[in-house]
Amino acid sequence: MSTQTPNRPSTTTSKIPTRAEKRPDEFTVVASDQGLGLNLPQTMGNRLWAPMFVMAVMAFAAALILGFVRSNAIATSADPAMIAQLGHVTTGVMFIGFTAVFSAITFAIARILGVFRSEGGDVQTLASGHVQTLKMPAAAKGMVVSMMMGMMAIVVAVVLHFYVAADVVGSSEAALTAAAQWGSALEGVRRLGVGMHLFGIVLGLATIIHVLRFQSIRILEVAKERSASR
């Protein structure tokens, strides 16, 4: 036994004609005769959450192994320069994992928003033929910007970690001090990157609240439109 999936429009962004429509409340919408499908960030969210997730898992595993290698190097009194290099490389790999996992979370939120937009449009198409779709709220735009800023901050920090690791040559006091100074500066940059990622996630979740509220109101309007048209 299988459920029948009713015919539905494509869930990709298309050139469906839209028109501005004013609502009596605070929601800004565009109207159309069928669902609009996914917008660009939602399409990206659909495609990229899984690769980011896989990249994160791999990076975390690699960083943990590097941590044990570094621990062993310390225990065997290895070259201090190598220990400093391993410290920077371990942190760099770890934060590839963090930016990937935070991006995966953001993309997964975009995917949820895509389901609301695409499927909500399809339900309206089927029930009344008059579709209202929320314009992208400021919070959703903030989510994208914040994620990009967080990712940039962490990627810059990771690149610099690798650069510093490559630059620690010899075990001179000056080289080790410079590596420690870079370590302090980059710790702050990484933390700020994580903060920007988290801020984007909060904005994305707040957008879900906004969309849920709109759809709870809209479905009741759709029922009225349908009964009025009969």
Place this chain on the structure above:
Amino acid sequence: MARTLDLAARPAAGANPRTATSHAKVGIVAAIVGLMVVAITTIGNLVIADSSPVLASQLAWPFGLGTTGLGVMKIGVAVVLIGIIVRLWYRVDSVTQALTAIVGDAARQPTSPTTISTDIGPAKVSANPPPPLLIHRMARALWLPMLAMGAMALVIGLIVGLAASGQAADSAAFRGLSAWAQGTLFLGEGLLLSGISFLLGSILAGLREGGGEVQAALGAPVKTLTMPTSAKAFIALMAVGMMAAIGQFIGYAVVATQYAGNAAVFATNAAWLGPLREVALGVLLSGIVLALYTISRVLGFQFTRIRELITTAA
């Protein structure tokens, strides 16, 4: 505040879905406060980077304060998730009303329990809404204790970290306090992420319960998605991540109490405990990715079912 935390604060029958809740605003304000704290500690790190040599004791306060700032942001995430749960109940009431008006009695039909396959995955058919799963009951019971314990651990870790920053960098006292601070702070972060995971579990519970309620109200067969593999993996990752978070705390406690006086052994153990504590959070975050993916799948299933019900009335 009590209303913000009350997950069972389901709107009364006939409640107006236009009613706004404050969860999003409270969550965003908490996130901004946390981000400002993080920005201050970033400046602190950049200033400390100018000193020569950089002492571990100098880095203790930005580490403690910055981790606490990130914790405050996670509490903001949790508050917004609570808002989503409350909003889902408004959605259940609105969809029930709308479908009753659109479909009427057309969806009413006798039901024999069975399992079906759908575009989204296998689903069970029953006459009544399915009872909550054990994991859903756990999620609803444990999200608040996890968040509360996480917040307390962060505060304790911050205080210990500040105490460590007052010690000489090469002293046993510093090493001991620093280890306690790191272990406690990351245990707190792990508990906060577990609280967030349980809130996501509560959202999945609400979707399951609410979806069943809407279908039962129409007299239609209640179709419920069986637990997807991604949800099982989410639970597994959350358990592994939480165990790792507890494990790193125990590791730091052992190091603080046994090896603080031996700089070499301390450094050897700190070298693997650092990555372990971060991997613990990474695993919990990976579980959160899968929980969000599962939510999108369940929502897709529900929308398909709504369209199916509307089609029966056509």
